[in-house]
Amino acid sequence: MVGATTQNNTLVNGQSMMFQLIVDKLEEKGISTKVVDFGKSIDPDFHKKRVSGKFNFTKLIDNFLLIFQFIWVMMTTSKLTLVYINTAQSKVGFLRDYIFIRVAYLFGKKVIAHQFGANYSKFYSSQSQKVQEMIKNTFRKVECIIVEGDFTKQQFSFLPNYHNKVISIPNGLPEKIDMAAMIPKQIKKEEPVKLFYLSNLIEGKGYWDVLEAINILVNEYSQNVTAVFAGRILEDGEDEMFKSAREAKKSFFNFIKTNRLEGKVIYTEGLYGYEKARQFSENHFFLLPSYYINEGQPVSVLEALAYGCVPIVTNYRLIPAMVNADNGFFVEPKSPVQIADAVRNMINDPDEYHKKSREAISFYKKNFTADKYVEKLVNLFLKHATSNRMT
Numbered sequence: 001m002v003g004a005t006t007q008n009n010t011l012v013n014g015q016s017m018m019f020q021l022i023v024d025k026l027e028e029k030g031i032s033t034k035v036v037d038f039g040k041s042i043d044p045d046f047h048k049k050r051v052s053g054k055f056n057f058t059k060l061i062d063n064f065l066l067i068f069q070f071i072w073v074m075m076t077t078s079k080l081t082l083v084y085i086n087t088a089q090s091k092v093g094f095l096r097d098y099i100f101i102r103v104a105y106l107f108g109k110k111v112i113a114h115q116f117g118a119n120y121s122k123f124y125s126s127q128s129q130k131v132q133e134m135i136k137n138t139f140r141k142v143e144c145i146i147v148e149g150d151f152t153k154q155q156f157s158f159l160p161n162y163h164n165k166v167i168s169i170p171n172g173l174p175e176k177i178d179m180a181a182m183i184p185k186q187i188k189k190e191e192p193v194k195l196f197y198l199s200n201l202i203e204g205k206g207y208w209d210v211l212e213a214i215n216i217l218v219n220e221y222s223q224n225v226t227a228v229f230a231g232r233i234l235e236d237g238e239d240e241m242f243k244s245a246r247e248a249k250k251s252f253f254n255f256i257k258t259n260r261l262e263g264k265v266i267y268t269e270g271l272y273g274y275e276k277a278r279q280f281s282e283n284h285f286f287l288l289p290s291y292y293i294n295e296g297q298p299v300s301v302l303e304a305l306a307y308g309c310v311p312i313v314t315n316y317r318l319i320p321a322m323v324n325a326d327n328g329f330f331v332e333p334k335s336p337v338q339i340a341d342a343v344r345n346m347i348n349d350p351d352e353y354h355k356k357s358r359e360a361i362s363f364y365k366k367n368f369t370a371d372k373y374v375e376k377l378v379n380l381f382l383k384h385a386t387s388n389r390m391t
Helices: 014-028 057-075 091-106 120-125 129-139 150-156 207-220 245-258 273-282 299-306 336-347 350-367 370-385
Strands: 082-087 110-115 144-147 166-168 193-198 225-230 265-268 285-288 310-314 329-331
Touching: 014 082, 014 299, 014 370, 057 091, 082 091, 082 370, 091 110, 091 129, 110 150, 110 370, 120 150, 144 150, 144 370, 150 166, 193 207, 193 273, 193 299, 193 336, 207 225, 207 245, 207 336, 225 273, 245 265, 273 299, 285 299, 285 336, 299 310, 299 350, 310 336, 310 350, 329 336, 336 350
Parallel strands: 082 110, 110 144, 144 166, 193 225, 193 285, 225 265, 285 310, 310 329
Antiparallel strands: none
């Protein structure tokens, strides 16, 4: 198992939660696993300082250490061992994957690659012809490539047999939730309407649009709303508004002060376990108006559905596989007015809001439980563990 766990490291996001879920469930089923955890780092604060999409020397050193660990695992395990690896969509990440996959192949192991996100085709097209050939030759050596949905199969269309090689398995929710306790939410006139943003505060995730929407709701529409932002304020290679995470953080809090939103907006760097569950339980709306370049199927949207926390999102990448007109709202990227209008309309129509909350819970139960997700993966593992090597 090659990926980032949520244990003993600071890399906690949707992908690491999905990886941890698989590791835990395989162990519960008595399937022996060895984990090469690339969520760890020689720098404990690396994930606070990282800039997505940019080269980092610390990450390079981390990858070299992981490669040595991986080679040792290959030397000390049976030839029948199946290798499952979360692949990356960056150049440094690919070089790591290139070595892992080829080492596993040399040791006679079968490899299943799992690509989260939906930006691989852009990453591939931006590389030189030589690197593109390396990518194609590397993926020829894997049994199959798992993606989060049918839409994201196309990102591997550069492979000649991608229709057969790429398999769609939508994410499940990696949290244990008592679904019997989940009841549809209601908006009550005498209580504030609560909004929740949970993700890294990266420009492409739309957090600034959410902040501006709150300002519209409070200062233009005179609505009784509160909001919680949970996530690290990070710099990204695609940023346009701010030059650094420090500048973005300063502007974030200045905006709150300038527009008298103190007491209306609460910020926390991260929420986990009980505190995260409490926020999903208490808040009416979940907001993620993302246009992030590496977006795929955000696990946070699944969490929102499970709790009946009505999502307000963009019609982007694999988000429409989870959200529809019955259980949430779509807004255009960079459109805080549309976000504000969606919230205000539901405040004025609490019965319709209640229906959407109910449909959110129902849609989650039918499609995205952890057990259904893991069952699909385990069946895929067993299929390839007992089949002949693909050519």
